Amino acid sequence: MTQELSARESRHALSGFVQAIRDDDVASAVVIAVGRADGLSLTDTDTDRRWREAAEELSEDDVRVLGVHLITRHGARSLAA
Numbered sequence: 001m002t003q004e005l006s007a008r009e010s011r012h013a014l015s016g017f018v019q020a021i022r023d024d025d026v027a028s029a030v031v032i033a034v035g036r037a038d039g040l041s042l043t044d045t046d047t048d049r050r051w052r053e054a055a056e057e058l059s060e061d062d063v064r065v066l067g068v069h070l071i072t073r074h075g076a077r078s079l080a081a
Helices: 007-023 047-058
Strands: 029-035 064-072 075-078
Touching: 007 029, 007 047, 029 047, 047 064
Parallel strands: 029 064
Antiparallel strands: 064 075
């Protein structure tokens, strides 16, 4: 069983990545992929939603989030609001 991340942990996990993009004068948009070993169903927990919210909170006008997606060996699914 995997451990569910808190909103704070999700933001922390993405913060270094977003800062690196801010520091690069070229990149201005990202697509975030949340990987999971199995299944394309969104979790019953809030983990999937927290990843999307963390990406949106950390992005500002200088780093645009084009999308947040769940990626598994079965395919991909948007974690749209």
